[in-house]
Amino acid sequence: MSGAARRRPIRVLLVDDSTLALEIVRRMLEHEPAISVCGTAHDGAEALALIPRLMPDVVCTDLYMPGMGGLEFTREVMALHPVPILVLSIAVQREHADTIFEMLDAGAVDIVAKPRGGLCEPSAGLAGELASKIKVAAGVVALRRRRHRAAAVAAEPLPLAAARSGLRPRIVGIAASTGGPQAIETVLHHLPRDFPLPVLCIQHIAEGFMEGLVQWLARSASISVCIGQDGRPPLPATAYFAPDGMHLELDAHGCLRCSPELRGQQHRPSADLALASLARVHGRDAIGVVLTGMGRDGAAGLAEIAAAGGATIAQDEETSVVFGMPGAAIQNGAARLVLPLGQIAPALERLAHGESPAHPTVAKGHAR
Structure with a gap:
């Protein structure tokens, strides 16, 4: 270790109703020294309770979960404990398009695609993409998104x-x-x-x-x-x-x-x-x-x-x-x-x- 203090790893909270999916995502990130999985949750309500205690830098959440799903969870996080959120989901089907992009509108930062075969078939490319987007998300000031989203809609009329x-x-x-x-x-x-x-x-x-x-x-x-x-x-x-x-x-x-x-x-x-x-x-x-x-x-x-x-x-x-x-x-x-x-x-x-x-x-x- 150099004389300069080493920056602490990015703390990530994983949220998915599948225990297998949580374990696979954890393994995808375990070889990335700049990232540390600080906790896991099986639905939005459990994750919401963990955030004040774990103080994650980034949350990675699934879209559909029993109980509190991804959209309601994102809205609650941005209202109560603003943290950058990444959505980890399969490709959007026609009937799901509104929900996932409403999550972005509610404050989620970006989308990471699960493989078409699900997380049971992770690839090095997916692991690299996920790690890269976590690093980007960690630099986003979540509070700023809500403030300027409201300001942005007041467009000026043409003189x-x-x-x-x-x-x-x-x-x-x-x-x-x-x-x-x-x-x-x-x-x-x-x-x-x-x-x-x-x-x-x-x-x-x-x-x-x-x-x-x-x-x-x-x-x-x-x-x-x-x-x-x-x-x-x-x-x-x-x-x-x-x-x-x-x-x-x-x-x-x-x-x-x-x-x-x-x-x-x-x-x-x-x-x-x-x-x-x-x-x-x-x-x-x-x-x-x-x-x-x-x-x-x-x-x-x-x-x-x-x-x-x-x-x-x-x-x-x-x-x-x-x-x-x-x-x-x-x-x-x-x-x-x-x-x-x-x-x-x-x-x-x-x-x-x-x-x-x-x-x-x-x-x-x-x-x-």
């Missing part, structure tokens, strides 16, 4: 007169990762029903959950929300998401292109590929937005839109669940505006009509 931006936008690209489902829901909800541009949305999410995400968003968005189809031209007032496990971008003709090739990218879908394709096809007529998320995906693609003369926006640190992606876009000079989540939809509406956002925050002032 009657605004300065002309000189741009004639044709399309919007939005990129997000951790915390993204809630952030994208806020933006899409506040866009007007007749929003004149198509919106390409790149959301990092565990495989098997994209269709459920789209179903959940479609219930609250003012514009249409769907999975993109290869070769189709994007339409105004429609938000497109990548098919499960695929990239989503524009081809040379401005039509949607869906492809499974990794093409050197860490993520699929890749925000960098999507935003760069908007810059190539539409140049200064493209708008790019990078929302909350871990890592740097989207920063390079947003820089290409900025270099082409298009409008670029990054979510500010205060309203981001994780400031990695927007922070990287600000640091490399790609984001010309840095805005709180609640101001992004009004800014997009102004830009879509060729107007400058009112009282913009210039990115340079936020670079660190």
Whole structure:
């Protein structure tokens, strides 16, 4: 051990009605020195009673449990003992889509997919993903999520007169990762029903959950929300998401292109590929937005839109669940505006009509 004090392991509480599942998840994490399982519970009520005593840094919970299930448990935790929560679940079925994304809306940080065969067949990849997401979740301030969720929904109305931006936008690209489902829901909800541009949305999410995400968003968005189809031209007032496990971008003709090739990218879908394709096809007529998320995906693609003369926006640190992606876009000079989540939809509406956002925050002032 070095002279510097070693940081204590991340304390994790596991919640699942299956004793076997609890043991398997514990084994998945036992070789990770930065993580320590501090306790287990078989339902939400038992876990809720343990939290004040165990003081976990992160809670990993199943979705469906007898007694207090995952959704009620998440709401109670965020109201009584705010702790970052990860949802460990099988892929969302159509009838379950609302529940799991309501858990994210209630305060859960992210989803980790169980293998299709259940936790009886864990893989090294799943163990690595779970450990990685626990480390990200441990850095999230849970209290902040509830406060800014309430503030974000008060979007500003479009002023009657605004300065002309000189741009004639044709399309919007939005990129997000951790915390993204809630952030994208806020933006899409506040866009007007007749929003004149198509919106390409790149959301990092565990495989098997994209269709459920789209179903959940479609219930609250003012514009249409769907999975993109290869070769189709994007339409105004429609938000497109990548098919499960695929990239989503524009081809040379401005039509949607869906492809499974990794093409050197860490993520699929890749925000960098999507935003760069908007810059190539539409140049200064493209708008790019990078929302909350871990890592740097989207920063390079947003820089290409900025270099082409298009409008670029990054979510500010205060309203981001994780400031990695927007922070990287600000640091490399790609984001010309840095805005709180609640101001992004009004800014997009102004830009879509060729107007400058009112009282913009210039990115340079936020670079660190």
